[in-house]
Amino acid sequence: MSDALAGLGGSADAGELASPAPMPQESAAGATRSRFWARLRRNKVAMAGAVYLVLVVIAAIFAPLLTSHDETFATRFQDILFSPGEAGYVLGTDHVGRDILTRIFFGARYALIAGAEAVLVALVIGVPFGLAIGYFRGWADRIAMRFVEIVVAVPAVVMAMAIITGLGTGLTNAMLAIGLVFSMIITRLVRAEVFAAREEFYVDGARAAGASDRRVMWRHILPNVAPPLIVQTTLLFAQAVLAEAALSFLGIGADASQASWGRMLRDAELSIDRTIWPAIPPGIAIFLTVVAFNVFGDGLRDAFAREARGGRVGVGDVVPKERSAAAAPPWPSGSDDPLLSLRGLDIVFPKPGEGTDMTVVRDVNLDIGRGEVMALVGESGSGKTITGLSLMGLVPDPGQASAESIVLDGRELVGMDFNELRWIRGREIGIIFQEPSAALNPAYTVGRQVAEPLRVHLGMSKREARERAIELFAEVGIPDPHKRIDAFPHQFSGGMAQRVMIAMALSCEPKLLIADEPTTALDVTVQGQMLDLVGDLARSRGVSVLLITHDLGVVADLADRVAVMYAGEIVETGRLTDVFATPRHPYTEGLIAAIPRNEPRSGDLPTIPGVVPPPWEWPDRCHFADRCPYEAIECRRGPVELRQLGASLTRCERSHELELRGVQHASVVAIAGWEQPSDEPGSGGVMPGLPPGEGGPA
Amino acid sequence: MLRLLVSRVLAAIPLMLMVATLVFFLAQLNPVDPAATIMGDDADLESLAEKRAELGIDRPLVVQYWDWLNSAVVGDLGTNWFNGEEITTELRDRIPVTLSMVFGSLIVALAIGSAFGVLAALKAGRWPDRTITVASSLGLAVPNFWIGLVLAYYVGVKLQWLPAIWPTTRPDSLATWVEALILPCVALGISASAAIARQARSSMIGVLQRDYVRTALAKGLPVRRVVSRHAIRNAAIPVVTLAGFQTSALIGGSIFVEFVFNVPGLGRFGVDAILRQNMPALLGFVMVTAAVVVVVNIVLDLSYAWLNPKVRPE
Numbered sequence A: 001m002s003d004a005l006a007g008l009g010g011s012a013d014a015g016e017l018a019s020p021a022p023m024p025q026e027s028a029a030g031a032t033r034s035r036f037w038a039r040l041r042r043n044k045v046a047m048a049g050a051v052y053l054v055l056v057v058i059a060a061i062f063a064p065l066l067t068s069h070d071e072t073f074a075t076r077f078q079d080i081l082f083s084p085g086e087a088g089y090v091l092g093t094d095h096v097g098r099d100i101l102t103r104i105f106f107g108a109r110y111a112l113i114a115g116a117e118a119v120l121v122a123l124v125i126g127v128p129f130g131l132a133i134g135y136f137r138g139w140a141d142r143i144a145m146r147f148v149e150i151v152v153a154v155p156a157v158v159m160a161m162a163i164i165t166g167l168g169t170g171l172t173n174a175m176l177a178i179g180l181v182f183s184m185i186i187t188r189l190v191r192a193e194v195f196a197a198r199e200e201f202y203v204d205g206a207r208a209a210g211a212s213d214r215r216v217m218w219r220h221i222l223p224n225v226a227p228p229l230i231v232q233t234t235l236l237f238a239q240a241v242l243a244e245a246a247l248s249f250l251g252i253g254a255d256a257s258q259a260s261w262g263r264m265l266r267d268a269e270l271s272i273d274r275t276i277w278p279a280i281p282p283g284i285a286i287f288l289t290v291v292a293f294n295v296f297g298d299g300l301r302d303a304f305a306r307e308a309r310g311g312r313v314g315v316g317d318v319v320p321k322e323r324s325a326a327a328a329p330p331w332p333s334g335s336d337d338p339l340l341s342l343r344g345l346d347i348v349f350p351k352p353g354e355g356t357d358m359t360v361v362r363d364v365n366l367d368i369g370r371g372e373v374m375a376l377v378g379e380s381g382s383g384k385t386i387t388g389l390s391l392m393g394l395v396p397d398p399g400q401a402s403a404e405s406i407v408l409d410g411r412e413l414v415g416m417d418f419n420e421l422r423w424i425r426g427r428e429i430g431i432i433f434q435e436p437s438a439a440l441n442p443a444y445t446v447g448r449q450v451a452e453p454l455r456v457h458l459g460m461s462k463r464e465a466r467e468r469a470i471e472l473f474a475e476v477g478i479p480d481p482h483k484r485i486d487a488f489p490h491q492f493s494g495g496m497a498q499r500v501m502i503a504m505a506l507s508c509e510p511k512l513l514i515a516d517e518p519t520t521a522l523d524v525t526v527q528g529q530m531l532d533l534v535g536d537l538a539r540s541r542g543v544s545v546l547l548i549t550h551d552l553g554v555v556a557d558l559a560d561r562v563a564v565m566y567a568g569e570i571v572e573t574g575r576l577t578d579v580f581a582t583p584r585h586p587y588t589e590g591l592i593a594a595i596p597r598n599e600p601r602s603g604d605l606p607t608i609p610g611v612v613p614p615p616w617e618w619p620d621r622c623h624f625a626d627r628c629p630y631e632a633i634e635c636r637r638g639p640v641e642l643r644q645l646g647a648s649l650t651r652c653e654r655s656h657e658l659e660l661r662g663v664q665h666a667s668v669v670a671i672a673g674w675e676q677p678s679d680e681p682g683s684g685g686v687m688p689g690l691p692p693g694e695g696g697p698a
Numbered sequence B: 001m002l003r004l005l006v007s008r009v010l011a012a013i014p015l016m017l018m019v020a021t022l023v024f025f026l027a028q029l030n031p032v033d034p035a036a037t038i039m040g041d042d043a044d045l046e047s048l049a050e051k052r053a054e055l056g057i058d059r060p061l062v063v064q065y066w067d068w069l070n071s072a073v074v075g076d077l078g079t080n081w082f083n084g085e086e087i088t089t090e091l092r093d094r095i096p097v098t099l100s101m102v103f104g105s106l107i108v109a110l111a112i113g114s115a116f117g118v119l120a121a122l123k124a125g126r127w128p129d130r131t132i133t134v135a136s137s138l139g140l141a142v143p144n145f146w147i148g149l150v151l152a153y154y155v156g157v158k159l160q161w162l163p164a165i166w167p168t169t170r171p172d173s174l175a176t177w178v179e180a181l182i183l184p185c186v187a188l189g190i191s192a193s194a195a196i197a198r199q200a201r202s203s204m205i206g207v208l209q210r211d212y213v214r215t216a217l218a219k220g221l222p223v224r225r226v227v228s229r230h231a232i233r234n235a236a237i238p239v240v241t242l243a244g245f246q247t248s249a250l251i252g253g254s255i256f257v258e259f260v261f262n263v264p265g266l267g268r269f270g271v272d273a274i275l276r277q278n279m280p281a282l283l284g285f286v287m288v289t290a291a292v293v294v295v296v297n298i299v300l301d302l303s304y305a306w307l308n309p310k311v312r313p314e
């Protein structure tokens, strides 16, 4: 209950206020609304709360009909402190002989009326106030927020007490005071939503000119503000019920003639040396009512929010899988003694909203030679990132990976548990991620983060690890390593942060480096440098690289071999030069044609309409058929196997008859604007169909 | 760090001033004549006027305000209208009682709430999580004065394990002091623990999904280290924010708990002041609680700077 009075100050659910649930964008849509009700109805706890609240309302309305006893006066004065059931009093009597059950029913009235009063006052003041300052901003906002700050600087209940002093005691005044304090919470909430809506509105670039501006604003704001407001109102109602009880308990709310639950507790205290009983029913009534409002409010919040994700330290190891009976032909190895050899990787996830599983990666094989750069290419949703993560046992919960084998340098990784894999992670396999700034922990200096694997894996002392980290910083080209090592991640640009990640990934001299979209989040001007750096470091140390990307252009200069993934399967793999010159799968052709040049990038590939469908829509036949320009009758027969064609493997029924377009020299397709590696000048070829120069080196 | 401290203290001064102004004028809204309250109903007009002059409330409001403010700035909060005591002295005796209750509950609530919240997050979706989630939403709904009554009756009166009410004589040893504090602290701390557990759970779950946790795992760190080094510190930031709110809430809640256990703290003082329209006492009470909240918030701001390097001044 201190929390109730916390609530008075906007504190009860500060956490929830601080991180409002994500609200559906298209909240006006009917479909969203029906899904909202469906989600709410499925929530049994919230529904139980709702049912209980309906009962409270009924008790409040029909209180006089439900009982023959009087609210305030004892029926017979000698009926003092009867136990429950005695002489027909279901819940017994209090210290002056009043029927407790009757008072509980009437108490529901006071609780609901008081709650409604406080919430109404809060809404009537808070909503227009919040909208106005959200709309006018500037000085109006500064003054108003200053005022809110003053009010919440004092504990809410204390502020309410100060207001009550001004208004005089009594239930109505007390709830007015509570409502005034609550209105600060509503004001802040509405203001924040208006600001958020504005932001979104302007960022979208949808700003309409002149007069319609205001109209569009309102239409944009109200749907955004309504869901959190409804949730907050429900939760404030709970707080108001608690506040009513609390203030009545102190004697500054309901007076002696009003059978409020708080007042009943106050009366119960008078006879507490004899029995606790009269305090039990009102306490439980308050408690249940507050719980009911809270769970209902939480249910509303969850129903408004989209699918919540779970999150424990969720990583799964790869479990062994039996070789399927109808085994595919053995995978032709790229080299006789590959560093890493992956066979038969499957990854399944539970389908969102249902219990059933969906396969997101199916039967993936991969070989990475020693010192080789292997590119794994595909659009987002193809399963390439999770394939990379599975090699380190980092498939995020609740995904489940299984494989026939993952052999790294002669060691079988499948079946290792978390702690056995720990000695692989960071030491044998290093990884760099797409978003370097997010991948670094904001709370620690980069130096400590780079030194951490050195200390854990190599047992270095603090000083040694620091010295080594400085060396690594120098090697990855971070200027001023002595100073920068003590900086925090937010003090680094994206490119520099990625260099930190590279230093960290290479710190323990791993045999394999996984680079998951290492340049996608970076500024175009540094993307080339970053790839060169990865390539140079890998070559000079003899590290093998698995380069994961959606952009074939990125791999052109760097990779020795390529595996193209689509919708959970490898659809083509071979030497880079072969794949570029003679693609054997229509999807590869599309990726080659999509290599970005000077055009601004967007998520979709320009030549292949559509996106990778979600896993539960993947058909049994060729997964690419829906988007394939060459789809024909034979593509619909059933699952397509990987076959050898020329020097590559491909998963296409028609590959032998198709004449797919490639490019002769891989290096020419490197993105314009990138710096070409100096030792490898772009050879003059030009992409077919492109104006001369555009496909060439910058 | 020092500059941050100084700037926060400087910002607090106008805030306190405005709180004082707001509360002073708010409290004057009441049409009831304090002199009548003090003298009783049968006092004649003359003696009422005399009393008003004595209290200084016959002067214009602005003059009263200016007067009060001038002495408040140097720590003199005026004289109690009813017993003639110095408000400052009265408050000084009561502050340690309330604060030890509030901070006792807060520290225990932080420890319990964070531990259970983190545990729930690490076991998200499994039974420990469900149990903790249910318990915390029940804990949030329990009225602290009711739990106080129940505890006082069963533990205090029936079992006689701990004092059901505050000792009438000033507790003379640390042991009696702690003994007397236990039940009020439990009653007060339940909802704070529940709120902190909820917050700790949700922010921990959020942090565990962050990329840097994946990075930490990819480095080959043991789970314990990933949680204790990489996750907890970041998850603590919203918990610290909540602790600020909770301090304010606990001070508010202590009023009710003090009432139940008859604790001679600030809360009883404040309630008496309201019931008897005791203006100087009410103002003193409000200013002291505001000051505590402001100080706690400054401390929290400093701890943010430690937890989150981004807000640390260069």
Ligand code: SF4
Residues within 6 Å of the ligand: A585, A586, A587, A622, A623, A624, A625, A626, A628, A629, A630, A631, A632, A634, A635, A640, A651, A652, A653, A654, A655
């Ligand atoms: S199997 Fe048919 S649909 Fe699939 S990629 Fe080949 S040609 Fe296209």
